[in-house]
Amino acid sequence: MKLHCEVEVVSRHLPTLGLRSRGKGIRAVLTLCQPLSRAGAERGDPHPACLCIATMKDKRGTRYEANSSSLKGFLSALRLAHKGCDFDAPLSTQTPVKTSEFEKFKTKMVITSKKDYPLSKNFPYSLEHLQTSYCGLVRFDMRVLCLKKLKKLDLSHNHIKKLPAGIGDLIYLQELNLNDNHLESFSVALCESTLQQSLRSLDLSKNRIKALPLQFCQLRELTDLKLDDNKLIRFPFKIGQLKNLRFLSAARNKLPFLPSEFKNLSLEYLDLFENTFEQPKDLPVIKLQMPLTLLESSARTILYNRIPYGPHIIPFHLCQDLDAAKTCDCGRFCLNSFIQGTTTMNLHSIAHTVVLLDNMGSTQAPVTSYFCSLACYVNSSNMLK
Template sequence: MRLHCEVEVVSRHLPTLGLRNRGKGARAVVSLCQLRPPERGERAGPHSACLLISTVKDKRGTRYQLKENIEQFFTKFVDEGKATVRLKEPPVDICLSKANSSSLKGFLSAVRLAHRGCDVNTSLSTLIPVKTSEFEKFKTKMVITCKKQYPLSKNFPYSLEHLQTSYCGLVRFDTRMLSLKNLVKLDLSHNHIKNLPATIGDLIQLQELDLSDNCLESFSVAFCQSTLQKSLRRLDLSKNKIKALPLQFSQLQELNDLKIDDNELIQLPFKIGQLKNLRFLSAARNKLPVLPSEFKNLSLEYLDLFGNTFEQPKALPIIKLQVPLSLLELSARTILYNRIPYAFHVIPFHLCQDLDTAKTCICGRFCLQSFIQGTATMNLHSVAHTVVLVDNMGGTEAPITSYFCSLSCYVNSSDMFK
């Protein structure tokens, strides 16, 4: 019985000696083997079972006795292909990672039986060096650039960390990719994909996603609320048909590089300023008339807004002040100003939506339905170190929406408007 994974053997004596482990696993084949071949009439059993860890550099491997020699199993992250087996002698922790979760569960069950001295309901491997071909199963990168190369009758290697399937004519997301738990980079560019599955968050390690040159017309809210909030760093949505990104897009807090060029965007995400880690933003050749008010909270290294249909700032503001303020407005402002937690199981769902879309006044306070809306001109160098010219005239300015919670806030900032 064999398991393909990454293995790190950590000695528990290292900390007492003031040493650290290198903290990096190696590709390995972990085998449940017989210590010795059974004698005539004897059945191979757990009393002769051992754990054999073989690597490319050490194909003969290192053996570890199993019977009554396991101190503890750590299986909290077994669904992610991770587990640790703590041995008594020698005092080491065998850390397994990047394994197929179902294979790992079956392997650990067999190891547990061998430790208890029970019969192992599987065939035990022999103590022979692992062939080099065994390690070729650890394929971490696959690049497919035509339909003929695309696998139809077999699954993708579970160990993949980088998968590219471009120019394959895909019209939908291949759900077999969702089982690739180690996937870090996924390139689906130059296809005809229209929608993303709601379960795409199953790719818990995904850091880079390229969906450029497809047929996306909208972007999934489920995507923004998935585990990708904590992993996704680079997203390319250029050359699609997207008109707007959802409000929840700002929940992708680790996003560093966003490309949304050549779409049909009529607005940027309302809360885009909450993307604190965003450093590279390219939204050229869209239909943006104005930037959202929170755009000024960004801190970018590179910004490209060339070719958008920016409008001239309006001379007169839109006044929606309420005197006196409604109870709803007062309550909403209090909740947001004092950062009181709220959720749809506490207050009605539509009220949660109202709070999520509240406007931020230049004074830092919030407003819901009572506000003054104006448009000002913003120099894009105030939010980005490098700015691509907005138009062929050499401009680096763009209109931005501003909100004021009261007349006094508007009057005090009237010099912003012409």
């Protein structure tokens, strides 16, 4: 076995001579290996193995014999470093170390042409930033999922149509750039993965996405979201849950209106230029049910009182209904019994910088609102147009 690391060899006699170590390690390869001759081991000598430190200047390495207790301590430390994995690999034979093994771990790789894309070798496992743009990729390269330290992944300007759920296993991923691809969706699996804790920036511009799933709003660490030049016909109606979102761009889509919870955002920059916003409707859509059904009444009670629920408690389809419940302006909830109305909102009320919606200079956008009862609708009727 070999361990690539920074090593400093210090003599224990230095303090007695009034000397200090230089306090700086050098790039080395640490090997637990067999001695040059096994004769001693066969005679039962107490030093059956040794520690070899190879450097750029000494590629064959310098051997340091160790007693059995020291070796056990060393192996125990390695097991801890590997999260408790048992050590059962055979000892390496002492051989010269390759020059490439002394190179610093590569943390960034930028590939911007198809001819430079690696096909015969893997990406360096130490990468934290990988960019593969203009490479003509038609599918996601599954080798990327082995880059467990990845923080920034840029796959822009390719032809990728689908993302694997395994991206959600990249627990350190903070920035994901998928600009200018052929994506038609962003999967629920990614929204429910560890990206909920890590993802800060997401660029889905210039794709073919018509709608984002309701679960998208679980990516609550997002600060920067770009959705320009897609085919969006709606935002997730619980988009107001993205409390950390500061930069939102969704220009040149097909949005007819904004969801009511859009009013809960607090942005620094907002761009909704050239969407197909509709004029507010004069008459509301009334879907009130009197008396309320048992399903409606139960759902409102569960949501208002924040009673925990899940597929281990109630059927999965009921969980989906509860997740999709609408929020009334009064703060209560409604499932299938509601009044739907349309208001207008000045986007400056939620964003410091607003790009004009059209060439006429408008910053007023239509917003769909829901009311759980006739009383709520009447109380808010002076806001409706």
